[in-house]
Amino acid sequence: MKRILPLLAGMALLLSACGRSDLSALDPxxxxxxxxxxxxxxxxxxxxxxxxxxxxICIYVLIKFRRRKGDKTIPKQVxxxxxxxxxWTVVPLxxxxxxxxxxxxxxxxxxxxxxxxxxxxxxxxxxHLYWWExxxxxxxxxxxxxxxxxxxxxxxxxLVSADVKHxxxxxSIGGKMDTNPGMSNRMYLEFPKExxxxxxxxxxxxxxxxxxxxxxxxxxxxxxxxxxxxxxxxAVMPADAHIAETFxxxxxxxxxxxxxxxxxAPNLTGIGGRQTVAxxxxxxxxxxxxxxxxKTVEENLKTWITNPQKVKPGNQMPSAxxxxxxxxxxxxxxxxxxxxxxxx
Ligand code: HEC
Ligand SMILES: [Cu+2]
Numbered sequence: 186m187k188r189i190l191p192l193l194a195g196m197a198l199l200l201s202a203c204g205r206s207d208l209s210a211l212d213p214x215x216x217x218x219x220x221x222x223x224x225x226x227x228x229x230x231x232x233x234x235x236x237x238x239x240x241x242i243c244i245y246v247l248i249k250f251r252r253r254k255g256d257k258t259i260p261k262q263v264x265x266x267x268x269x270x271x272x273w274t275v276v277p278l279x280x281x282x283x284x285x286x287x288x289x290x291x292x293x294x295x296x297x298x299x300x301x302x303x304x305x306x307x308x309x310x311x312x313h314l315y316w317w318e319x320x321x322x323x324x325x326x327x328x329x330x331x332x333x334x335x336x337x338x339x340x341x342x343x344l345v346s347a348d349v350k351h352x353x354x355x356x357s358i359g360g361k362m363d364t365n366p367g368m369s370n371r372m373y374l375e376f377p378k379e380x381x382x383x384x385x386x387x388x389x390x391x392x393x394x395x396x397x398x399x400x401x402x403x404x405x406x407x408x409x410x411x412x413x414x415x416x417x418x419x420a421v422m423p424a425d426a427h428i429a430e431t432f433x434x435x436x437x438x439x440x441x442x443x444x445x446x447x448x449x450a451p452n453l454t455g456i457g458g459r460q461t462v463a464x465x466x467x468x469x470x471x472x473x474x475x476x477x478x479x480k481t482v483e484e485n486l487k488t489w490i491t492n493p494q495k496v497k498p499g500n501q502m503p504s505a506x507x508x509x510x511x512x513x514x515x516x517x518x519x520x521x522x523x524x525x526x527x528x529x
Pocket of ligand 1: 330440449451464500508
Protein backbone atom coordinates (compact mmCIF):
# COMPACT_ATOMS: atom_id res chain seq x y z
CA MET A 186 0.00 0.00 0.00
CA LYS A 187 2.84 2.40 0.88
CA ARG A 188 4.28 1.95 -2.56
CA ILE A 189 0.99 2.05 -4.40
CA LEU A 190 -0.30 5.30 -2.88
CA PRO A 191 2.24 7.65 -4.49
CA LEU A 192 1.71 5.84 -7.78
CA LEU A 193 -2.04 6.38 -7.56
CA ALA A 194 -1.52 10.02 -6.61
CA GLY A 195 0.81 10.47 -9.57
CA MET A 196 -1.68 8.92 -11.93
CA ALA A 197 -4.50 11.08 -10.59
CA LEU A 198 -2.33 14.15 -11.15
CA LEU A 199 -1.49 13.05 -14.66
CA LEU A 200 -5.13 12.45 -15.51
CA SER A 201 -6.28 15.72 -13.98
CA ALA A 202 -3.83 17.57 -16.22
CA CYS A 203 -5.71 16.12 -19.19
CA GLY A 204 -8.97 17.51 -17.91
CA ARG A 205 -9.17 20.63 -20.03
CA SER A 206 -12.83 21.31 -20.60
CA ASP A 207 -12.14 22.52 -24.16
CA LEU A 208 -10.31 19.30 -24.97
CA SER A 209 -12.40 16.52 -23.51
CA ALA A 210 -14.38 13.82 -25.23
CA LEU A 211 -16.08 13.32 -21.86
CA ASP A 212 -17.72 16.75 -22.02
CA PRO A 213 -19.55 16.59 -25.37
CA UNK A 214 -20.62 19.88 -26.95
CA UNK A 215 -22.38 18.54 -30.01
CA UNK A 216 -24.54 15.62 -31.19
CA UNK A 217 -21.70 13.60 -32.74
CA UNK A 218 -19.54 13.82 -29.63
CA UNK A 219 -22.64 13.04 -27.55
CA UNK A 220 -23.27 9.89 -29.57
CA UNK A 221 -19.67 8.81 -29.20
CA UNK A 222 -19.83 9.51 -25.48
CA UNK A 223 -23.06 7.49 -25.15
CA UNK A 224 -21.34 4.55 -26.83
CA UNK A 225 -18.44 4.82 -24.41
CA UNK A 226 -20.85 4.86 -21.48
CA UNK A 227 -22.79 1.81 -22.62
CA UNK A 228 -19.68 -0.24 -23.35
CA UNK A 229 -18.06 0.72 -20.05
CA UNK A 230 -21.29 -0.12 -18.17
CA UNK A 231 -21.50 -3.55 -19.77
CA UNK A 232 -17.83 -4.26 -19.12
CA UNK A 233 -18.18 -3.14 -15.51
CA UNK A 234 -21.23 -5.34 -15.04
CA UNK A 235 -19.36 -8.37 -16.45
CA UNK A 236 -16.29 -7.71 -14.29
CA UNK A 237 -18.38 -7.29 -11.13
CA UNK A 238 -20.49 -10.43 -11.71
CA UNK A 239 -17.53 -12.61 -12.72
CA UNK A 240 -15.41 -11.46 -9.80
CA UNK A 241 -18.29 -11.87 -7.35
CA ILE A 242 -18.88 -15.46 -8.47
CA CYS A 243 -15.17 -16.14 -8.43
CA ILE A 244 -14.67 -14.85 -4.89
CA TYR A 245 -17.80 -16.64 -3.66
CA VAL A 246 -16.55 -19.95 -5.11
CA LEU A 247 -13.04 -19.49 -3.74
CA ILE A 248 -14.35 -18.99 -0.23
CA LYS A 249 -17.26 -21.38 -0.22
CA PHE A 250 -15.44 -24.36 -1.76
CA ARG A 251 -11.98 -23.87 -0.27
CA ARG A 252 -10.22 -26.87 1.28
CA ARG A 253 -10.93 -26.84 4.97
CA LYS A 254 -8.48 -27.92 7.69
CA GLY A 255 -8.20 -31.68 7.93
CA ASP A 256 -10.38 -32.29 4.88
CA LYS A 257 -8.71 -35.03 2.81
CA THR A 258 -11.68 -36.04 0.63
CA ILE A 259 -11.57 -35.60 -3.13
CA PRO A 260 -14.45 -33.37 -4.31
CA LYS A 261 -17.13 -34.62 -6.70
CA GLN A 262 -15.70 -34.66 -10.24
CA VAL A 263 -17.92 -32.74 -12.68
CA UNK A 264 -17.57 -33.14 -16.43
CA UNK A 265 -19.91 -30.75 -18.20
CA UNK A 266 -23.11 -29.04 -17.21
CA UNK A 267 -25.61 -28.22 -19.95
CA UNK A 268 -27.45 -25.58 -17.98
CA UNK A 269 -24.26 -23.65 -17.13
CA UNK A 270 -22.87 -23.93 -20.62
CA UNK A 271 -26.04 -22.53 -22.14
CA UNK A 272 -26.04 -19.67 -19.63
CA TRP A 273 -22.48 -18.63 -20.31
CA THR A 274 -23.04 -18.75 -24.06
CA VAL A 275 -26.37 -16.94 -24.14
CA VAL A 276 -25.59 -14.17 -21.64
CA PRO A 277 -22.53 -12.84 -23.55
CA LEU A 278 -24.53 -13.10 -26.79
CA UNK A 279 -27.23 -10.88 -25.33
CA UNK A 280 -24.64 -8.44 -23.97
CA UNK A 281 -22.93 -8.25 -27.35
CA UNK A 282 -26.27 -7.56 -29.03
CA UNK A 283 -27.02 -4.77 -26.55
CA UNK A 284 -23.62 -3.28 -27.38
CA UNK A 285 -23.64 -4.08 -31.10
CA UNK A 286 -26.98 -2.65 -32.18
CA UNK A 287 -26.41 0.96 -31.05
CA UNK A 288 -22.75 0.81 -32.10
CA UNK A 289 -23.56 -0.22 -35.66
CA UNK A 290 -26.44 2.28 -35.83
CA UNK A 291 -24.18 5.12 -34.64
CA UNK A 292 -21.24 4.16 -36.81
CA UNK A 293 -23.35 4.16 -39.97
CA UNK A 294 -25.29 7.25 -38.83
CA UNK A 295 -22.11 9.21 -38.26
CA UNK A 296 -20.71 8.12 -41.63
CA UNK A 297 -23.57 9.81 -43.50
CA UNK A 298 -22.32 11.72 -46.54
CA UNK A 299 -23.40 15.37 -46.72
CA UNK A 300 -21.06 16.27 -49.58
CA UNK A 301 -23.98 16.74 -51.99
CA UNK A 302 -26.25 18.44 -49.45
CA UNK A 303 -26.93 22.02 -50.60
CA UNK A 304 -27.64 23.12 -47.06
CA UNK A 305 -24.40 21.77 -45.59
CA UNK A 306 -21.17 23.76 -45.41
CA UNK A 307 -18.40 21.98 -47.29
CA UNK A 308 -14.91 22.22 -45.83
CA UNK A 309 -11.82 20.66 -47.30
CA UNK A 310 -9.29 20.03 -44.55
CA UNK A 311 -5.67 19.63 -45.62
CA UNK A 312 -3.20 18.68 -42.92
CA HIS A 313 0.42 19.79 -43.23
CA LEU A 314 3.47 19.27 -41.03
CA TYR A 315 2.40 20.96 -38.57
CA TRP A 316 -0.59 23.06 -39.50
CA TRP A 317 -4.17 22.82 -40.73
CA GLU A 318 -5.62 24.36 -43.85
CA UNK A 319 -9.37 24.87 -44.20
CA UNK A 320 -10.79 25.53 -47.64
CA UNK A 321 -14.45 26.33 -48.30
CA UNK A 322 -14.87 25.40 -51.96
CA UNK A 323 -18.47 26.67 -52.19
CA UNK A 324 -17.48 30.04 -50.76
CA UNK A 325 -14.06 30.58 -52.32
CA UNK A 326 -12.37 31.10 -48.96
CA UNK A 327 -9.27 29.50 -47.42
CA UNK A 328 -8.05 29.91 -43.88
CA UNK A 329 -5.67 28.14 -41.51
CA UNK A 330 -5.43 27.04 -37.88
CA UNK A 331 -8.85 28.44 -36.96
CA UNK A 332 -11.79 26.72 -38.58
CA UNK A 333 -14.83 29.02 -38.59
CA UNK A 334 -18.27 27.44 -38.91
CA UNK A 335 -21.88 28.53 -38.47
CA UNK A 336 -23.97 26.96 -35.70
CA UNK A 337 -26.92 24.76 -36.61
CA UNK A 338 -25.58 23.53 -39.97
CA UNK A 339 -24.09 20.24 -40.99
CA UNK A 340 -20.39 20.78 -41.66
CA UNK A 341 -19.29 18.25 -44.25
CA UNK A 342 -15.55 17.60 -44.22
CA UNK A 343 -13.31 16.24 -46.90
CA LEU A 344 -10.04 15.26 -45.26
CA VAL A 345 -6.69 14.93 -47.02
CA SER A 346 -3.04 15.33 -46.15
CA ALA A 347 -0.36 17.26 -48.02
CA ASP A 348 2.43 15.12 -46.62
CA VAL A 349 2.32 12.33 -44.02
CA LYS A 350 -0.64 10.82 -42.26
CA HIS A 351 -2.35 13.03 -39.66
CA UNK A 352 -5.67 12.73 -37.87
CA UNK A 353 -8.37 15.38 -37.46
CA UNK A 354 -9.94 15.48 -34.01
CA UNK A 355 -12.06 18.01 -32.10
CA UNK A 356 -12.62 15.99 -28.91
CA SER A 357 -15.63 17.88 -27.57
CA ILE A 358 -17.35 18.02 -30.99
CA GLY A 359 -16.42 14.68 -32.54
CA GLY A 360 -14.00 12.72 -34.67
CA LYS A 361 -11.41 11.50 -35.12
CA MET A 362 -10.64 10.72 -38.76
CA ASP A 363 -7.32 10.16 -40.49
CA THR A 364 -6.07 12.49 -43.20
CA ASN A 365 -4.09 10.54 -45.78
CA PRO A 366 -1.93 11.71 -48.67
CA GLY A 367 -3.64 11.19 -52.02
CA MET A 368 -6.91 9.91 -50.63
CA SER A 369 -9.98 11.66 -49.21
CA ASN A 370 -11.85 10.65 -46.10
CA ARG A 371 -15.24 12.12 -45.26
CA MET A 372 -17.09 12.92 -42.11
CA TYR A 373 -19.52 15.51 -40.83
CA LEU A 374 -19.87 17.41 -37.57
CA GLU A 375 -22.43 19.71 -36.00
CA PHE A 376 -21.90 22.68 -33.71
CA PRO A 377 -25.16 23.50 -31.90
CA LYS A 378 -23.59 26.15 -29.64
CA GLU A 379 -21.38 29.14 -30.31
CA UNK A 380 -17.91 28.67 -28.90
CA UNK A 381 -14.27 27.92 -29.57
CA UNK A 382 -13.26 24.28 -29.39
CA UNK A 383 -9.75 22.93 -29.40
CA UNK A 384 -8.65 20.49 -32.07
CA UNK A 385 -5.66 18.17 -32.21
CA UNK A 386 -3.69 16.05 -34.58
CA UNK A 387 -4.28 12.53 -33.31
CA UNK A 388 -1.71 10.64 -35.36
CA UNK A 389 1.97 10.77 -34.48
CA UNK A 390 3.44 12.65 -37.44
CA UNK A 391 6.79 14.08 -36.38
CA UNK A 392 8.66 16.02 -33.67
CA UNK A 393 5.99 18.75 -33.39
CA UNK A 394 3.01 16.39 -33.53
CA UNK A 395 1.93 17.33 -30.00
CA UNK A 396 1.95 21.02 -31.01
CA UNK A 397 -0.24 20.52 -34.07
CA UNK A 398 -3.29 22.14 -32.50
CA UNK A 399 -6.08 24.06 -34.16
CA UNK A 400 -9.28 25.78 -33.16
CA UNK A 401 -12.85 25.30 -34.31
CA UNK A 402 -14.87 28.44 -33.79
CA UNK A 403 -18.64 28.26 -34.20
CA UNK A 404 -20.46 31.53 -34.71
CA UNK A 405 -24.04 32.55 -35.56
CA UNK A 406 -24.99 32.17 -39.25
CA UNK A 407 -25.06 35.98 -39.62
CA UNK A 408 -21.53 36.30 -38.20
CA UNK A 409 -20.40 33.49 -40.44
CA UNK A 410 -21.63 35.35 -43.54
CA UNK A 411 -19.83 38.47 -42.33
CA UNK A 412 -16.65 36.44 -41.82
CA UNK A 413 -16.85 35.02 -45.36
CA UNK A 414 -17.31 38.51 -46.81
CA UNK A 415 -14.38 39.84 -44.74
CA UNK A 416 -12.17 36.95 -45.87
CA UNK A 417 -12.99 37.73 -49.51
CA UNK A 418 -12.28 41.43 -49.21
CA UNK A 419 -9.09 42.66 -50.92
CA ALA A 420 -5.93 42.16 -48.88
CA VAL A 421 -4.93 44.82 -46.39
CA MET A 422 -1.20 45.47 -46.77
CA PRO A 423 1.14 47.21 -44.28
CA ALA A 424 0.76 51.01 -44.34
CA ASP A 425 4.53 51.56 -44.29
CA ALA A 426 5.94 51.16 -47.81
CA HIS A 427 9.16 49.44 -46.72
CA ILE A 428 7.37 46.98 -44.44
CA ALA A 429 4.85 46.30 -47.21
CA GLU A 430 7.64 45.56 -49.67
CA THR A 431 9.46 43.35 -47.14
CA PHE A 432 6.26 41.47 -46.33
CA UNK A 433 5.53 41.00 -50.03
CA UNK A 434 8.97 39.72 -50.92
CA UNK A 435 9.86 37.76 -47.77
CA UNK A 436 6.53 36.36 -46.63
CA UNK A 437 4.06 36.26 -49.51
CA UNK A 438 6.28 33.79 -51.35
CA UNK A 439 4.70 31.18 -49.09
CA UNK A 440 1.81 32.93 -47.36
CA UNK A 441 -1.26 34.70 -48.67
CA UNK A 442 -3.52 37.46 -47.37
CA UNK A 443 -6.98 38.62 -48.34
CA UNK A 444 -8.61 37.22 -51.43
CA UNK A 445 -5.43 35.56 -52.69
CA UNK A 446 -6.44 32.11 -51.47
CA UNK A 447 -3.46 30.08 -50.46
CA UNK A 448 0.16 29.78 -51.41
CA UNK A 449 1.40 26.66 -49.64
CA ALA A 450 1.56 28.18 -46.13
CA PRO A 451 -1.21 29.47 -43.81
CA ASN A 452 -3.42 32.28 -45.13
CA LEU A 453 -2.76 35.09 -42.64
CA THR A 454 -5.96 37.11 -43.14
CA GLY A 455 -7.36 38.19 -39.80
CA ILE A 456 -4.53 36.58 -37.82
CA GLY A 457 -4.59 39.44 -35.27
CA GLY A 458 -8.01 38.32 -34.07
CA ARG A 459 -7.27 34.62 -33.74
CA GLN A 460 -6.81 32.93 -30.38
CA THR A 461 -3.39 31.60 -31.25
CA VAL A 462 -0.37 32.11 -33.43
CA ALA A 463 0.60 28.89 -35.21
CA UNK A 464 -2.17 27.09 -33.37
CA UNK A 465 -0.17 26.88 -30.16
CA UNK A 466 0.94 30.32 -28.86
CA UNK A 467 -2.07 31.74 -27.02
CA UNK A 468 -2.75 35.44 -27.48
CA UNK A 469 -3.67 36.85 -24.08
CA UNK A 470 -5.32 39.92 -25.59
CA UNK A 471 -7.77 37.64 -27.43
CA UNK A 472 -8.26 34.87 -24.87
CA UNK A 473 -6.79 34.09 -21.45
CA UNK A 474 -5.40 30.59 -21.46
CA UNK A 475 -4.66 29.43 -17.91
CA UNK A 476 -1.78 27.21 -19.05
CA UNK A 477 -0.02 29.76 -21.26
CA UNK A 478 2.26 32.70 -20.71
CA UNK A 479 0.68 36.15 -20.72
CA LYS A 480 1.71 37.20 -24.24
CA THR A 481 -0.18 39.42 -26.67
CA VAL A 482 -0.70 38.64 -30.36
CA GLU A 483 2.07 41.06 -31.26
CA GLU A 484 4.54 39.48 -28.82
CA ASN A 485 3.66 35.98 -30.01
CA LEU A 486 4.05 37.04 -33.64
CA LYS A 487 7.52 38.40 -32.89
CA THR A 488 8.49 35.19 -31.10
CA TRP A 489 7.22 33.14 -34.02
CA ILE A 490 8.70 35.20 -36.85
CA THR A 491 12.08 35.47 -35.09
CA ASN A 492 12.51 31.74 -34.62
CA PRO A 493 9.65 29.42 -35.59
CA GLN A 494 11.84 26.36 -35.03
CA LYS A 495 12.04 27.16 -31.33
CA VAL A 496 8.25 27.08 -31.07
CA LYS A 497 7.57 24.09 -33.33
CA PRO A 498 10.71 22.07 -34.06
CA GLY A 499 10.81 20.73 -37.61
CA ASN A 500 8.20 23.05 -39.12
CA GLN A 501 8.66 24.44 -42.64
CA MET A 502 9.02 28.16 -41.94
CA PRO A 503 12.46 29.84 -42.14
CA SER A 504 13.69 31.97 -39.23
CA ALA A 505 14.11 35.75 -39.39
CA UNK A 506 17.85 35.20 -39.74
CA UNK A 507 17.33 32.91 -42.75
CA UNK A 508 14.87 35.46 -44.12
CA UNK A 509 17.43 38.24 -43.51
CA UNK A 510 15.01 40.43 -41.59
CA UNK A 511 16.16 43.32 -39.41
CA UNK A 512 14.63 43.80 -35.96
CA UNK A 513 12.71 46.82 -37.30
CA UNK A 514 11.27 44.70 -40.07
CA UNK A 515 10.25 41.95 -37.62
CA UNK A 516 8.59 44.55 -35.38
CA UNK A 517 6.87 46.29 -38.29
CA UNK A 518 5.48 43.05 -39.73
CA UNK A 519 4.36 41.80 -36.30
CA UNK A 520 2.58 45.09 -35.65
CA UNK A 521 0.85 44.96 -39.03
CA UNK A 522 -0.28 41.32 -38.59
CA UNK A 523 -1.42 41.95 -34.99
CA UNK A 524 -3.63 44.75 -36.30
CA UNK A 525 -5.06 42.56 -39.08
CA UNK A 526 -8.39 41.72 -37.50
CA UNK A 527 -11.66 40.84 -39.14
CA UNK A 528 -14.95 42.24 -37.93
CA UNK A 529 -17.55 39.48 -37.75
C1 HEC B 1 9.23 28.97 -46.95
C2 HEC B 1 7.88 29.38 -46.74
C3 HEC B 1 7.59 30.43 -45.68
C4 HEC B 1 8.06 31.72 -45.62
C5 HEC B 1 9.05 32.40 -46.57
C6 HEC B 1 7.41 32.33 -44.49
N1 HEC B 1 6.59 31.45 -43.87
FE1 HEC B 1 5.40 31.80 -42.28
N2 HEC B 1 4.82 29.89 -42.25
C7 HEC B 1 5.21 28.92 -43.14
C8 HEC B 1 4.66 27.67 -42.76
C9 HEC B 1 4.85 26.34 -43.48
C10 HEC B 1 3.90 27.89 -41.58
C11 HEC B 1 3.15 26.88 -40.75
C12 HEC B 1 4.07 26.38 -39.67
C13 HEC B 1 3.42 25.41 -38.72
O1 HEC B 1 2.56 25.84 -37.94
O2 HEC B 1 3.81 24.25 -38.76
C14 HEC B 1 4.02 29.31 -41.30
C15 HEC B 1 3.37 29.94 -40.25
C16 HEC B 1 3.35 31.29 -40.06
C17 HEC B 1 2.54 31.97 -39.10
C18 HEC B 1 1.49 31.34 -38.18
C19 HEC B 1 0.22 31.22 -39.00
C20 HEC B 1 -1.04 30.87 -38.25
O3 HEC B 1 -2.00 30.56 -38.93
O4 HEC B 1 -1.08 30.94 -37.03
C21 HEC B 1 2.84 33.30 -39.21
C22 HEC B 1 2.22 34.42 -38.41
C23 HEC B 1 3.82 33.42 -40.23
N3 HEC B 1 4.13 32.19 -40.73
C24 HEC B 1 4.39 34.62 -40.63
C25 HEC B 1 5.37 34.75 -41.60
C26 HEC B 1 6.01 35.99 -41.91
C27 HEC B 1 5.69 37.32 -41.28
C28 HEC B 1 6.91 35.72 -42.88
C29 HEC B 1 7.87 36.69 -43.57
C30 HEC B 1 8.80 37.31 -42.71
C31 HEC B 1 6.84 34.31 -43.18
N4 HEC B 1 5.90 33.75 -42.36
C32 HEC B 1 7.61 33.65 -44.12
C33 HEC B 1 6.01 29.10 -44.25
C34 HEC B 1 6.68 30.27 -44.57
CU1 LIG C 1 -0.04 15.63 -37.41
